[in-house]
Amino acid sequence: MPSATLLGQSIVSGLLAGGLYSLLALGLSLSWGLLRLVNLTHFALALLGAYLTYQLGHVFHVAPWLAAAAIVPAFFLIGVALHAVFAYFRVAEFASLLVTFGLAVILESLIQWFWTADYRRYETAYATMSIRVGPLFIPTLEMLACLTAVVLAFATWAWLRFTYVGKALRASAEDPAMAAAFGVNHRAQAFLLSGVSAAYAGIAGTYIALIATLAPSQIWTWLGVVFAVVIIGGLANPIGALLAGLLIGVSESVTMAVVTPAWAPLVSFSVLILILILRPGRV
Amino acid sequence: MAVRTFGRRSVLSAIFLFSFATTAWAAPSGQPIRIGGTLALTGGLAPTALLHKIAGEIFVEELNKGNGLLGRPVEWVLLDDQSKPDLTRSLYEKLITVDKVDLIIGPYATSGILAAMGVAQRYNKVYVHHSFGMPHLAKYEMHFPTASFGPEPQKSIPTTVFESLAATSKPPKSVAIVTSKFPSAQYQSSGAKEIAEKRGLKVALYLEYEFGTRDWGSLAARVKDANPDLVWIGALGLDGNQLLEAMKKLDYTPPRHFHLFPAPGPLAVAPDGKNALSVTVFEEHPPFTNNPGAAKLIPLFHDRAVKANVPYPHVETQVAGSWAAWQVLEAAVTATKSLDDKAMAQWLRKNRVDTVIGKLRFDGPNNYGDDLFKVKQVQDGKWVVVWPREFTAPGARLLPP
Numbered sequence A: 001m002p003s004a005t006l007l008g009q010s011i012v013s014g015l016l017a018g019g020l021y022s023l024l025a026l027g028l029s030l031s032w033g034l035l036r037l038v039n040l041t042h043f044a045l046a047l048l049g050a051y052l053t054y055q056l057g058h059v060f061h062v063a064p065w066l067a068a069a070a071i072v073p074a075f076f077l078i079g080v081a082l083h084a085v086f087a088y089f090r091v092a093e094f095a096s097l098l099v100t101f102g103l104a105v106i107l108e109s110l111i112q113w114f115w116t117a118d119y120r121r122y123e124t125a126y127a128t129m130s131i132r133v134g135p136l137f138i139p140t141l142e143m144l145a146c147l148t149a150v151v152l153a154f155a156t157w158a159w160l161r162f163t164y165v166g167k168a169l170r171a172s173a174e175d176p177a178m179a180a181a182f183g184v185n186h187r188a189q190a191f192l193l194s195g196v197s198a199a200y201a202g203i204a205g206t207y208i209a210l211i212a213t214l215a216p217s218q219i220w221t222w223l224g225v226v227f228a229v230v231i232i233g234g235l236a237n238p239i240g241a242l243l244a245g246l247l248i249g250v251s252e253s254v255t256m257a258v259v260t261p262a263w264a265p266l267v268s269f270s271v272l273i274l275i276l277i278l279r280p281g282r283v
Numbered sequence B: 001m002a003v004r005t006f007g008r009r010s011v012l013s014a015i016f017l018f019s020f021a022t023t024a025w026a027a028p029s030g031q032p033i034r035i036g037g038t039l040a041l042t043g044g045l046a047p048t049a050l051l052h053k054i055a056g057e058i059f060v061e062e063l064n065k066g067n068g069l070l071g072r073p074v075e076w077v078l079l080d081d082q083s084k085p086d087l088t089r090s091l092y093e094k095l096i097t098v099d100k101v102d103l104i105i106g107p108y109a110t111s112g113i114l115a116a117m118g119v120a121q122r123y124n125k126v127y128v129h130h131s132f133g134m135p136h137l138a139k140y141e142m143h144f145p146t147a148s149f150g151p152e153p154q155k156s157i158p159t160t161v162f163e164s165l166a167a168t169s170k171p172p173k174s175v176a177i178v179t180s181k182f183p184s185a186q187y188q189s190s191g192a193k194e195i196a197e198k199r200g201l202k203v204a205l206y207l208e209y210e211f212g213t214r215d216w217g218s219l220a221a222r223v224k225d226a227n228p229d230l231v232w233i234g235a236l237g238l239d240g241n242q243l244l245e246a247m248k249k250l251d252y253t254p255p256r257h258f259h260l261f262p263a264p265g266p267l268a269v270a271p272d273g274k275n276a277l278s279v280t281v282f283e284e285h286p287p288f289t290n291n292p293g294a295a296k297l298i299p300l301f302h303d304r305a306v307k308a309n310v311p312y313p314h315v316e317t318q319v320a321g322s323w324a325a326w327q328v329l330e331a332a333v334t335a336t337k338s339l340d341d342k343a344m345a346q347w348l349r350k351n352r353v354d355t356v357i358g359k360l361r362f363d364g365p366n367n368y369g370d371d372l373f374k375v376k377q378v379q380d381g382k383w384v385v386v387w388p389r390e391f392t393a394p395g396a397r398l399l400p401p
Helices: A004-035 A041-058 A064-088 A093-115 A140-162 A164-174 A176-181 A186-211 A216-220 A223-233 A238-258 A261-278 B002-025 B046-065 B085-097 B110-122 B153-166 B183-198 B216-226 B239-249 B264-269 B292-307 B317-336 B341-350
Strands: A130-133 A136-139 B033-039 B074-080 B103-105 B127-129 B143-145 B174-180 B202-209 B230-237 B257-262 B277-280 B353-355 B358-360 B374-379 B382-387
Touching: A004 A041, A004 A136, A004 A140, A004 A164, A004 A186, A004 A223, A004 A238, A004 B216, A041 A064, A041 A093, A041 A186, A041 A216, A064 A093, A064 A186, A093 A216, A130 A140, A136 A140, A140 A164, A140 A186, A140 A238, A164 A176, A164 A186, A176 A186, A223 A238, A223 A261, A238 A261, A238 B216, A261 B202, A261 B216, B033 B046, B033 B085, B046 B074, B046 B230, B046 B292, B046 B317, B074 B085, B085 B103, B085 B110, B103 B127, B103 B317, B110 B127, B110 B183, B127 B317, B153 B183, B153 B230, B153 B277, B153 B374, B153 B382, B174 B183, B174 B216, B183 B202, B183 B230, B183 B257, B202 B216, B216 B239, B230 B239, B239 B257, B239 B264, B257 B264, B264 B382, B277 B382, B292 B317, B317 B341, B317 B353
Parallel strands: B033 B074, B033 B103, B127 B143, B174 B202, B174 B230, B230 B257, B257 B277
Antiparallel strands: A130 A136, B277 B374, B353 B358, B374 B382
């Protein structure tokens, strides 16, 4: 049996890893749930955000927080532009999977062309900083990423639940014809939501640059687990995505500590299958 | 009469020398010899495969600046296998049957090499490759490896590493082995476990993780919990860096850490990489640089790697192994004066080839020859060989923790 410290440290590690999963899942969950677009470009955008943070920091010595301040609005515009393309070509839910896969591959190639396939690491003074709580260590950057995920999840939930735009978006997703009859301009709001989703990818990207090692193929590293988070959390459910991310993060991490690390990837998909069996109709 | 004979001889000699010179230094001409191969230009193995690409490009350019092969220019038909063994297999099939290349050269890394080996075998092609880590699986009689760790790397590499550490003032008493499930890394690391136990080292921890793991925190916590004298990291690419960084976040630095197949640059320059250990067949210092081929390769590679934005633009084990593979192929063609695969294979099995990493032979089990691997260590931000003593960098020694 692992020691209490090892188990505690694994839970901390899992919660923090889960925070990053949630951060990546938020935008995907929104676009899939409310726009009916399975947007694989989201992963490519997150990695592009990471590379831009790296480039701004490594080459131009721009602090990551300032880099994020530039990247997030830029990505919002990219999200709006992408949605304009999807809307123009009337991309449907299933077709979006193929179209955005193609776009993600193009973005991966562009990233590789510019930054090469070699690994990039954004070295910062605070990369290895941790806060000590008794025998446990909480890595600062991962903690910030997790806190950001919590704040964004609750803010997005409140936005969808209490604002007119949020209610309109949910109504359009539920019954577009009825929502339109009540004067909801779904088209305009879809642009806004697409921009917000892409901006979330930018935020996730900034943290990925600070936490992980960058390589163009990493676009696909997160795909499986983030899809599991989105489905387990429920489409367009920000709090669900947050909790699912934390659940999967902790499950994987505890598996690594108690059983063997090789089993960790099985956990997210086992949880997904279990939930789909027990509660079908989540997609 | 004598004068006339001398005159004729002189004229004949002059004609012979002139014709020899024009043949020897003429630009290659005629139909190019096409050498087909794939590399992981994208995907998880791409960062290291990039080094092989640069090495291959330089080699082919240098060949064509000279006399090419058999006086003909050489064309490298390079395809992207996306780090996928299944795709690698199909691409080699295409190279041989559709593109009809004259020769083939192996891709990067064990799984891809093994996948293409079956294709090479089906078409009886000589198959020179540079990075295959599981010799016992290489049953094809016309494959020729330049990853020169002998026929049993799962024994020879750990033995060399543990021997080098045993010779220090503070030999390790316990080891934690953390390895990727990437085939060659897992294979050699499981061998390290056996060798460690045989040598009386306590194996405090043995962990296998999936290639592409994201959560290093839990792995780091387990290593810290085991508190070994040495961490054997059976990793590829930057896995080792990430594990060291995760351990640092837990306020833990292992006394010693060995990395099996690291991306050479990032580990050398990272603060956590101080005193990291690994294995190599070539580093940029004597006695390796005494090889005339190395003297030519180093500046060329450095120049090209800097232009390609490679963070560690130095010739090390990957680049040298790749260069050696091209040298083996060139030697076989030149010696047999043909592109006949069987003739080349026969010649390679009977002869040693002088390469940048040393003289290679292919007459051992499964065509593997001598174990040429040495132990290297990061010292002052650069890799230097520290074991065995006759190969150590000038003034270097294996630093204790």
